[in-house]
Amino acid sequence: MRLHVGCAMWTLRSWQGRFLAHPLPSHERLRHYAGWCDAVEGNTTFYATPTRDTVASWAQQTDPDFRFVVKLPKVVTHERRLTDVDEALHGFLDAIEPLGPRAHALWIQLPGSFTPSDVPTLARFLRRLPTTHRYAVEVRHPAFFTDQRATHLLEGVLSDANAEWIPFDTTAFFRTPPTSDAERDAWTKKPRMPLRTHALTDRPIVRYLGRDATEQTVEGWQHWIDVVAAWLREGRSPTVFVHTPDNADAPALARQFHDEVRARVPGLAPLPEPIPVEPLTLF
Template sequence: MLLHVGCAQWTHPAWPQPSRDKLRAYASWCNAVESNTTFYATPSRGSVENWAAQTPPDFRFVVKLPQLITHERRLTNADGELRNFLHAIEPLGPRNHAVWIQLPAAFAPTDLGTLAAFLHQAPRDHQYAVEVRHRAFFDDQQAATNLERVLARVNAEWIPFDTGTLFAQRPTSFAERDAWMKKPRVTRRTRALTAHPIVRYIGRDSVTETVDGWAYLVALTIQWLTEGRSPTIFLHTPDNTEALNLARHFHTTVAAHFPTLTPLPDPTPTEPPTLF
């Protein structure tokens, strides 16, 4: 049984990493990563080949579609751009866990027809996962049900971004204040649609508050594993300084309740910080 855990990036000034092959070093700590850089531009195929070369076969990327497709074209008239993107990430092979479609907050329930058409036409040799931020999808049960139906037709997952812990208390630092301004404030979602649920969780500067806040997610992850699902959990903090350690700690916490879980790799020795 597999639990993939990771962060929003594979490099950070505060993390123990070498000057080269940072992704290889990161992959010795975590077995998944959010590929956010692809949101800004389609990577070269050579770059993606390098990503694949630095990661083991069981490592997983969740690769975000470029903003040109999701935010500028709003999923319309982007067939060529989508083909180019999928061609570029092809070297990842099975490491490409899902194509991540992060939609803007203005993408409302009335736009579901556009999403349905896009997913229907998208190549079936890829898995897709959709993140919505319009509050109606979280506050209106009918809107949520309609979205789930659209996703179910193509076996796509709904990625929730859990900001409950972040917004549980007023911000106490610049990083937390910045996150309060930028992150969506939506209702927590705990329903998996596929065998491979994905959750993005953001805590706070305080490690204790972050860990206390994810208690529900540990229980949910154990439930999913018991059901035969293979979840992927991404751990964020406002500045992500402690995210690398937190991701491993989350995996260790779940493994204590689910001992048959495949362990994470042993980190490359680089004098890592020790929180736990």
Template sequence: MRLHVGCAMWSLKSWQGRFIPASGTDRLRSYAGWCNAVEGNTTFYATPSLTTVTGWAGQTPPDFRFVLKLPREVTHGGALADVSAMSEFLRVIEPLGDRVHALWVQLPGSFGPGDLPSLSRFLRGLPDSFRYAVEVRDPAFFHEPRRLEDLLTTAGAEWVPFDTTEFFRTPPTSDAEREAWLKKPRMPLRTAALTDRPIIRYLGRDATDRTVDGWRRWVPIVAGWLREGRSPTFFVHTPDNADAPELCRRFHDEVRTLVPELEPLPTPPPMPSPAPEGPPTLF
């Protein structure tokens, strides 16, 4: 029984000295002391080098999990027809091994129900050595979900909902919230799981109490999945993400109150003390 929790990134300027070191190259290692999963958003923009991915594996324990977004050339290049970038992508992520929890097929808002045949062909052509999770942005899928559910069930793939309902419940109150208000999708709520590895992306607010209030519905749902033998992953976003690693651990703790047999997350390592400044010099 395992619940994975994580953020949209493993390094953020506001985390330095608090969750991750202010300098150095081991920030993923420190992040992995707080959370046991991460969204691999950077792979959407560029396929990393084999050396880089090998470094990711070296900085994370075997039970850490990556949900890696497929390259945009694949998912946003035109109805999933051009998959030439996939072979190189699959080659370089090989060092992660079982740390790859799922490959994340995030589709644009222009991808609608009429495009489902191309998604079916795409999923059938992927190697079965990985698990797959699909995120759609067209609200029509949520109003009539059966066709997509049947397609994903046949492929053994999960449907990844992005819960933005709490965020859009009231107008923004900060610069970060106003920016997110313009960029984030207003998605209908979906709480059903299709596989034994459900993945939830949740967007709260900059105010901690609002973020926690908004995820209350998810705590019993995730607890129920754990009792059913599923292994859920819950990603916490806020507009500024300043407290996201700490919020992930709080969500994990709240689920543990309903499922006491769930093992707690390890205690995060202490941050190294900053190097003392030397006496002033003329040079």
């Protein structure tokens, strides 16, 4: 049994000297992050398709069972809304090819303006995708969560393509008003998504947003401990990404989440051991 956990990125300034050695060349940071977590969100590919050489360096720094959930470029999902995207999509697929099995799922994040009436466009897009990859879709229009017909429509299209529905759980974050600059910034930017805990495939993916306060983050993920433990007992292999507004402690929190699930499911494989980090010094 495997539960993969990770963060929204593999390097952050506040991690230097804590989770990642400092100083550390940029081409070594992913390798050090992979000692803490065995999955990562590929958010940077949303803004620009990387070169094959860059992607090859990501593969070289990680084991074959490390999981990248790689976001499709915004030109495909947001600007052209899944139509007339062959050139951009083929360029993206070619660029990520060096990841090999590490490309756990290609992440199709759709804008809040993508409504249930647009689902036929998604269905056509999914049917044209190569079967060499797994796909996972994140939607942000409220009707997909509150309108049963819209929910069933999307679930049917995803099931036909053996694609997963990625929930972004922000319920714990929006439970109480923000108390820090990072939380106030996230308050204006993060979507207020209803809770969804239903998996469509054997490899569910969850994005969870907590608070800057660790105790609130841990309290907010307790229902996910139950859900993920149940998925594992059913033979599923989930991936969970832990976010907080400042992400300062995200790698440690991801490992804590894994520890809490492992306490429920003792047969769960352990995470890798982190690469030791020497404390920062003034001289």
